[in-house]
Amino acid sequence: MDVRATSKHLRQAPRKMRQVLDTVRGKRVNDALTSLSFMNKKAAYFIHKTLKSAVANMQDRNDSFNDEKLFIKEAFVNEGPPMKRWRAAAMGRGVPIRKRTSHLTIVISDNGK
Numbered sequence: 001m002d003v004r005a006t007s008k009h010l011r012q013a014p015r016k017m018r019q020v021l022d023t024v025r026g027k028r029v030n031d032a033l034t035s036l037s038f039m040n041k042k043a044a045y046f047i048h049k050t051l052k053s054a055v056a057n058m059q060d061r062n063d064s065f066n067d068e069k070l071f072i073k074e075a076f077v078n079e080g081p082p083m084k085r086w087r088a089a090a091m092g093r094g095v096p097i098r099k100r101t102s103h104l105t106i107v108i109s110d111n112g113k
Contacts, residue, residue, distance in 0.1 A: 001062055002073060005054035006105045009080050010046050013100040017043045017077040021104075029055060029070040029108055046104060047075075054108045065110050074107035 010017070020043040024032040029051065036048040051072070058065055080101030086094040 001058070001065075001111070002107055002109045003054055003058040003061060004105065004107045005050050005057055006103065007046060007050045007053075008103045010102045010104060011099070012043050012046060012102055014077045014079045014102045016041075017046070017102050017104060020044050020047060021075050021077060024051075025072055025075045027072055028068075029072065030067065032072055046102075047106070050104050050106050051108075054106050058108060058110070062110075069110045070108050071110075072106060073109040074105070076105055078103040078105070 020036075020039065020041050023039075024035060024047065027035075033048060033051060036044045036051070055067070055070065058070065080103050082101065083099040085097045085099060087097050089095040
């Protein structure tokens with residue numbers, strides 16, 4: 001059974017999120033949670049939180065599941081809407097700044113591996 005969890009409008013650039021997500025993609029859930037808890041990255045916190053949400057969704061839908069068999073089937077990050085800001089520049093000009101956001105999706109499964 002596949003279960004999905006999403007987190008939207010995360011204040012982290014998608015490129016930085018993908019660097020951390022590539023390290024846990026395809027791993028067992030318990031191993032991924034352990035490795036994420038020791039990473040010193042902001043993205044690791046968001047991924048850890050979403051992964052725990054996916055496990056809670058699995059527990060809600062399926063009463064009899066083995067958490068040792070759970071693995072990350074899919075994990076991807078899409079770009080969210082950027083926050084647009086302006087920064088002062090020389091000679092009275094303004095320079096645009098785009099503060100990027102992310103949409104994180106994690107799918108976990110208990111069969112197939």
